[in-house]
Amino acid sequence: MDNLLSRLEEVFRLVFDDDALVLRDDMSAKDVEDWDSLQHINLVIAVEKRFSIRFATAEISRLKEPGQNIGSFRRLLEEKLTAKA
Amino acid sequence: MTSEAVETELLLSYQQSDAGSRAGLFPAFLSNLKSLSRGGEVEEAAAWARRAVSLDLDYSSLVSLKKLLAVGHSAQRKKAVRLAVLGGPTTIQLVELLRIFLEGAGVAADIYEAEYGLFRQEVLTPGSGLDRFQPQIVFVATSSRDVARFPDAAMSDGGVEQLAQDELADWLRLWEVVHSRWGASVIQNSFDISPWRVMGHFSLRHKASRESFLEQMNHRFAANAPPYVAFHDIGSLTLEYGAREWFDPRFYLEAKMPCGPQCLVPYAHSVASIVMAISGKSRKVLVLDLDNTLWGGVVGDVGVEGIQLGQGSGEGEAFLQFQQYAKSLRERGILLAVCSKNEDHFARQPFEQRPDMVLKLSDFSCFLANWRNKADNLREIAERLELGIDSFVFADDNPAERALVRRLVPEVAVPDMPPDPAGYVQAVARHRFFETVSWTKEDASRAQYYELNARRKEIAAEATDLDSFLASLDMKARVEPVNRLNIERVTQLVNKSNQFNLTTRRRTVAEVDAIGSNPDWITLTISLNDKLGDNGLISILFSRKEGNTHVIDTWVMSCRVLQRGVEQLALNELVARCRAHGCSELKGVYIPTERNGMVRELLSSLGFAAAGNDGDTTLWTLSVRDQYSPWSTHIQVEKPDGQPS
Numbered sequence: 001m002d003n004l005l006s007r008l009e010e011v012f013r014l015v016f017d018d019d020a021l022v023l024r025d026d027m028s029a030k031d032v033e034d035w036d037s038l039q040h041i042n043l044v045i046a047v048e049k050r051f052s053i054r055f056a057t058a059e060i061s062r063l064k065e066p067g068q069n070i071g072s073f074r075r076l077l078e079e080k081l082t083a084k085a
Numbered sequence: 086m087t088s089e090a091v092e093t094e095l096l097l098s099y100q101q102s103d104a105g106s107r108a109g110l111f112p113a114f115l116s117n118l119k120s121l122s123r124g125g126e127v128e129e130a131a132a133w134a135r136r137a138v139s140l141d142l143d144y145s146s147l148v149s150l151k152k153l154l155a156v157g158h159s160a161q162r163k164k165a166v167r168l169a170v171l172g173g174p175t176t177i178q179l180v181e182l183l184r185i186f187l188e189g190a191g192v193a194a195d196i197y198e199a200e201y202g203l204f205r206q207e208v209l210t211p212g213s214g215l216d217r218f219q220p221q222i223v224f225v226a227t228s229s230r231d232v233a234r235f236p237d238a239a240m241s242d243g244g245v246e247q248l249a250q251d252e253l254a255d256w257l258r259l260w261e262v263v264h265s266r267w268g269a270s271v272i273q274n275s276f277d278i279s280p281w282r283v284m285g286h287f288s289l290r291h292k293a294s295r296e297s298f299l300e301q302m303n304h305r306f307a308a309n310a311p312p313y314v315a316f317h318d319i320g321s322l323t324l325e326y327g328a329r330e331w332f333d334p335r336f337y338l339e340a341k342m343p344c345g346p347q348c349l350v351p352y353a354h355s356v357a358s359i360v361m362a363i364s365g366k367s368r369k370v371l372v373l374d375l376d377n378t379l380w381g382g383v384v385g386d387v388g389v390e391g392i393q394l395g396q397g398s399g400e401g402e403a404f405l406q407f408q409q410y411a412k413s414l415r416e417r418g419i420l421l422a423v424c425s426k427n428e429d430h431f432a433r434q435p436f437e438q439r440p441d442m443v444l445k446l447s448d449f450s451c452f453l454a455n456w457r458n459k460a461d462n463l464r465e466i467a468e469r470l471e472l473g474i475d476s477f478v479f480a481d482d483n484p485a486e487r488a489l490v491r492r493l494v495p496e497v498a499v500p501d502m503p504p505d506p507a508g509y510v511q512a513v514a515r516h517r518f519f520e521t522v523s524w525t526k527e528d529a530s531r532a533q534y535y536e537l538n539a540r541r542k543e544i545a546a547e548a549t550d551l552d553s554f555l556a557s558l559d560m561k562a563r564v565e566p567v568n569r570l571n572i573e574r575v576t577q578l579v580n581k582s583n584q585f586n587l588t589t590r591r592r593t594v595a596e597v598d599a600i601g602s603n604p605d606w607i608t609l610t611i612s613l614n615d616k617l618g619d620n621g622l623i624s625i626l627f628s629r630k631e632g633n634t635h636v637i638d639t640w641v642m643s644c645r646v647l648q649r650g651v652e653q654l655a656l657n658e659l660v661a662r663c664r665a666h667g668c669s670e671l672k673g674v675y676i677p678t679e680r681n682g683m684v685r686e687l688l689s690s691l692g693f694a695a696a697g698n699d700g701d702t703t704l705w706t707l708s709v710r711d712q713y714s715p716w717s718t719h720i721q722v723e724k725p726d727g728q729p730s
Contacts, residue, residue, distance in 0.1 A: 010112075014149050019116065038177055041336070045178075045346040046145035060339040 004074060004081075011050050015043045025071030029064045040064055053080040091121045096133055101488035103501040104141035111146055118153055131156040136495050138189025140354045140516060144178070144346065147185050154188040165193040166364060169220035169269075171204035173231035174343035182353030183360075190361055201341055204231070208262050220269045221593070222363060224317075224356060225259070228343055229276040229299050236293040245292045245301075253305045260314050268595040270522075271314040272359050275303045277344075278320070280328045312573055313594045315359050315522045325515065326351055358517040365581040365591070368498060368518040369472060371414055372463060374481035375425040375432055375454070379411075379444065380404050381506070385427055389434040395441040403506040408443035410510045418528035419519050420450045420470065424462045424479065426486075427454040459486050460493035471644045473583065473680065478518050480509070525574050527621035555650060555719040558615040562651070562720045564658050567601035567608040574622045575610055582641035583680040587673065587687065590639050605630040606638075607662045611655055613646055613720070624651055626659055628671075635663040635709075637673040644683075650718030656691050657715040658722075664709055672696070673705040691716075 009023040016034055029035045035043075044060050047053075055076075063073045092113075099107055099114040107114075114137065122130040134153040142150075170176045170183065180198045187194045197218040199207045204225055207215040215223075234252045236245045260271050276299045282288035288296045303320070310316055323331040326348050333345030344352055361367055376383045381393025381404055393401045415421050421444070425432050432454035436446045446452065451466045459481070467474040475496040481487055487499045502512050521528070567575050576594045583589070592600070600606045609626040612619075624642040628635045637659075642651060663671055673688045685703075689695065693705035707713070 011145070014112075014115075014145055017149060017152065019119075037340070041178070041340050041342070042145065042148060045336075045349075046143075048346065049143050049145065055335070057335045057338050060335060 004078065005070075007050070008047070008070075008074060008077070011046050012043070015039065015046050023070055025074065026069055028069040035064075037064075047077070051077065051081060053077070053084060055080075091117050091124065091126075097492055100133070100136055100495065101491040103484060103487070104139070105501075107139075107141070111142075115146075115149060122153055127156050135189050135191065138185055140351065141501070142350070144182070144349050147350065148181055151181065151185060154185060165195045166360070167195045167197070167218060167221045168360065169197040169199065169207075169215055169218055169223045171199045171207055171215070171223060171225050171227075172201040172343070173204065173227035174337065175201040175341040176226050176343070178342060178349050179226065179353050179356075182349060183357055186354055186357035187360060190357065190366060192357075192361060192364055192366060194360070205259065208259055216266070220263075220267050222270045222272065222360060223263045223267075224272040224360075225274060226343065226356075227274050227276075228319075229278065232276065232299070232302065235295055236298055238293055240293040242292050245298065249298065249301050249305060252302060253309060256306070257309065260311065264311070264313050264595055268593050268599075269313075270363055270593055272317050272356065272363075273306065273310065273314050274317045275306060275319045277323055277331065278303075279332055312523060315363065317356060317359055322348060322351055322355055355517055358520045359522065362520040362522045363580075365583075367476075367520050368478050369476040370420040370422060370450075370466075370470065370478065371411060371513070371519075372422045372424045372466060372477055372479045372497075373411060374479075374483065374486065375423060375427060375435075377482040377506075378480060378502070378509075379408055380435060380442075384435055385431040389438050392435060392439075394435070394439065400506060403509070405441070405443055407506060407509040410514070412443050412448060414519065415448050417524070418530070420472075421448050422451040422466050422470070423449050423453060424459055424466060424481075425454040426456055426459070429454045458489065458493075460490055463490065463494055463497055471584070471647075478513065478516075480513055482506075523573050523577055525577070527574060530619070530621065552719070558617070558649070558719070560613060560615040560649065560720040561723050562654060563612040563723050564654075565610050565612075567597060567610060571610055571622055572597055572601070575608075575625055578622065578625055578641055578643070579639060582643070583678070584644050584683050585642040585647070586678075586681050587637065587640040587684055588676045589678050589681060592639075600627055600638075607635065607659065607666065609655060609658055609662070611651060611658075613649070613651060620646055624655055626655055628659060628663070630666055630668065633668050634670045634672055635659075635666065635668045637671065640673075640684075640687075647683075650716075650720050652687065652691065653716035654718045654720050654722070657718075660707075660709045660713055660715070669708065669710050671707045671709050673707070675703045675705070677701045 005023055009021065012023055012032070013019055013021050016032060016039065018033070021032070029040070040061070040063070044055060048055065059076060062068055062076070095110070095113055095117055099110045102110065118130045118133055121133070130153050134150045137150060138147065138154075170180050176198055180196055184194065184196055197215060197220060199215060204227065207213045210216070232252060233255060234248050236248050240248070256273070260273065263269050263271050278296050278299045282294070282296050284291055284294050288294040289300070291297055292301070307316055330345045330347045333347070336342035336346055358367070373379060381400060382391060384392050393404065395401050395405050411421055423432070433446065433452070435442055436444065451469050453462045453466055455462065463474060463477060463479065467477065474494060477497045479490055479497050479499045480502060481499070482502050487502070490497055491499050498516065498518060500512050500516055502509060565571065572594060576592060576597050579597065580591050601608050607626070607628040610622055611624040612622045614620060623646045625639065626637065627639040628637050640655070660671065673693055675685060675688060677685065688705040693707045696704040696706040698704060
């Protein structure tokens with residue numbers, strides 16, 4: 001499994017309190033139970049902390065927008081990590 | 086039910102480690118607690134989770150403990166403090182964390198959260214959700230965005246002054262309504278002030294600038310807020326965690342969050358520490374190790390001249406700074422004690438022989454230097470000081486000692502200490518262990534009382550019997566009702582006393598005020614001084630008239646004046662006043678808690694007859710007709726103006 005995806009999965013498991021949660025690129029917000037606006041903010045805060053990155057204001061809610069999924073989120077994260085390195 | 090293997094050693098290892106090592110252990114710690122909880126050990130899992138709640142955990146990890154923590158004993162729930170959070174910005178994340186920190190501190194809380202931005206409506210509208218909730222504490226979680234008026238850049242100084250007064254009047258009214266309608270205490274945020282000044286450095290000289298106006302408002306708040314308002318110092322958070330983090334605007338813009346995500350945890354922690362201060366749960370004692378904590382090196386090895394201390398080296402000055410910090414705490418009334426692995430005479434030498442030591446032996450209320458383990462020594466210190474060990478903070482440079490204490494006495498707070506002594510002050514101060522919502526002269530001299538007590542014990546040892554000892558103290562008491570001058574101290578004592586406390590009923594300033602002005606109530610306060618010094622106001626009695634009976638509602642006394650005759654004196658004074666009220670009977674009730682076992686037999690020892698019980702609560706009665714003969718004591722009662730009666 002892709003290393004970044006598995007690290008992301010750890011964060012999701014912590015935030016959604018679900019040790020069995022398995023992340024796939026084609027998943028979106030509606031596929032995960034309890035993914036409401038509070039949990040979304042919790043998720044973004046957790047990802048920023050875990051990967052020591054900052055999302056731009058417009059990127060904070062992007063993952064909840066139509067057409068977005070874990071795959072696009074992961075690519076955004078990759079870009080940020082590359083820019084940081 | 087399938088039993089999963091829970092690794093207790095891993096849980097202990099998490100509990101006893103410093104934050105750096107804990108971070109790596111957290112996932113395993115959490116999954117073990119979940120197994121424990123699934124296996125039916127819900128309470129035990131909650132206890133581990135409570136001990137894990139820490140300023141050092143990040144937001145997501147703290148929130149992941151939420152479910153485990155949400156296990157309250159029903160008895161605890163009944164006593165839960167009703168806390169309302171009224172946000173300017175959103176408070177969702179803040180409330181989650183507040184709940185977690187309070188759970189961690191063992192404070193059960195019912196929390197009411199208002200819709201963000203509606204704090205004025207909630208307070209001012211009768212029948213609002215807040216009104217129905219009947220809060221005991223109202224946290225007004227506002228920011229500088231909630232200031233209603235700002236001056237125009239060209240406004241005259243006089244105009245700014247008027248505007249500031251008008252703005253202040255609105256807030257005063259808000260607090261007044263909270264207080265008069267529900268008798269609640271208020272926690273009011275100070276305004277956060279951006280460091281990006283519109284007029285640059287000149288902003289602070291121009292009264293009409295935004296930043297200058299906010300500074301003025303904060304000063305006015307601090308100067309004008311009544312005693313029931315605790316003023317939460319947002320400025321200290323922006324300083325400590327940095328304005329760039331605090332004012333990170335992204336999450337305000339997207340979700341109306343009050344501060345940057347990195348500041349949520351310290352923000353909630355800081356508010357929780359004030360709630361704990363209001364609930365009388367702040368810590369009271371700082372226990373210090375010696376070698377490499379108060380000076381560099383091991384005094385037993387290098388001798389009193391060889392220890393590193395003070396001028397001449399940066400590191401030596403760092404130890405002095407830490408001593409200065411401890412000294413300042415002691416001067417405001419926090420007790421200091423020593424717990425050191427040392428020969429006693431070596432341990433004392435630096436204090437006796439080095440003039441450059443800031444701390445003196447007389448600054449310590451208890452000094453234990455020996456070779457026993459530190460957990461036992463801490464318990465011993467708690468016994469000698471007659472204070473709960475859960476009011477202790479322990480500072481030690483040695484990670485092994487910290488681990489031992491965290492493992493064996495988890496009630497003691499043991500902050501991580503960095504390898505560099507330059508970081509010691511921050512390492513302790515960042516935890517806000519010693520918050521207080523009031524400060525009186527008695528606080529300043531509290532540490533002294535304990536020293537005096539130690540001297541009294543010496544005298545007691547010399548005196549051939551207790552009677553002659555008490556007579557030798559030349560004690561004088563002042564007995565007064567609750568009044569404007571003592572109401573803060575009275576409220577503080579009512580809320581802080583745990584051991585000598587017959588009913589453990591907590592009261593706000595407003596409630597005490599209402600009792601004091603109700604003619605059906607008797608209020609007694611006793612201040613005691615003796616030839617060794619002034620003990621201050623040390624005992625309080627409230628009693629309520631019911632027909633021809635008086636019922637003792639509250640009786641608290643500071644433990645440092647136990648067995649001096651104050652209890653007997655208090656009863657004599659109460660009986661005299663009951664008779665003046667035309668009552669023939671005095672009733673008392675003892676409500677047991679984990680902490681007040683020492684007064685279980687108080688009423689019986691004072692001649693009350695048992696009158697049944699209600700569960701663990703015991704009822705007592707005493708006739709106050711002619712057959713009551715006053716107890717004799719060695720305390721002379723003075724009239725309030727200082728003349729003996």
